[in-house]
Amino acid sequence: HVVESGGGLVQEGGSLRLSCAASGYNYNGYCMAWFRQAPGNVREGVAAIESDGTTSYADSVKGRFTISQDNAKNTLYLQMNSLKPEDTAMYYCAADRPLSVAGTLTCPTRAYEYNYWGQGTQVTVSS
Numbered sequence: 001h002v003v004e005s006g007g008g009l010v011q012e013g014g015s016l017r018l019s020c021a022a023s024g025y026n027y028n029g030y031c032m033a034w035f036r037q038a039p040g041n042v043r044e045g046v047a048a049i050e051s052d053g054t055t056s057y058a059d060s061v062k063g064r065f066t067i068s069q070d071n072a073k074n075t076l077y078l079q080m081n082s083l084k085p086e087d088t089a090m091y092y093c094a095a096d097r098p099l100s101v102a103g104t105l106t107c108p109t110r111a112y113e114y115n116y117w118g119q120g121t122q123v124t125v126s127s
Contacts, residue, residue: 001022001023001024001116002020002021002022002023002076002093002094002095002116002117002118003020003021003023003093003118003119004018004019004020004091004092004093004118004119004120004121005018005019005020005021005121006018006019006121007091007121007122007123007124008122008123008124009124009125009126010083010123010124010125010126011125011126012083012084012085012125012126012127013082013083014083014125015079015080015081015082015083016080016083016123017077017078017079017080018034018077018078018080018091018093018121018123019075019076019077020032020034020075020076020077020078020093020118021073021074021075022074022075022076022095023074027074027095028051028071029051029097029098030051030095030096030097030098031048031049031050031051031095031096031097031098031107031108032048032049032067032069032076032093032094032095033045033046033047033048033049033067033093033094033095033107033108033114034046034047034048034067034076034078034091034092034093034094035091035092035094035111035114036087036089036090036091036092036123037089037090037092037120038088038089038090041089042111043092043111044058044111045058045109045110045111046058046061046065046078046091047061047065047066047067047078048067048107048108048109049067049068049069049076049107050098050105050106050107051098055067056107056109060086061080061087064080064081064082064083065078065079065080065081066078066079066081067079076093078091080123083123083125084125085125085126085127086125087123087125088123088124088125089122089123090120090121090122090123091120091121091122091123092117092118092120093117093118094111094114094116094117094118095114095116096108096113096114096115096116099113
């Protein structure tokens, strides 16, 4: 069970911080990720964080967004700076076990590879 919050309306160049509170399950060792979906578009990965803290980002948000987690609070964050109108979308938090690829654990990158989803929080960036 994961619940997102923190979305809203912001002007271009502004900032928002999204939160994802996980409860009812032990997500230790899981991959946690943020996805977004704009109307008419597929759900795309924005950022992910592995259990060891390793992070990855979509090229479109590198240098502007930061994913982090507070294990004590079981909460995932997405700090979004220098927001652009093209960042407008519903943002979703996702969680699942890492995949074993050639003997190495790695986080899933595609939406269909995640089984635990929140309800989403809307981010709208005005120009």
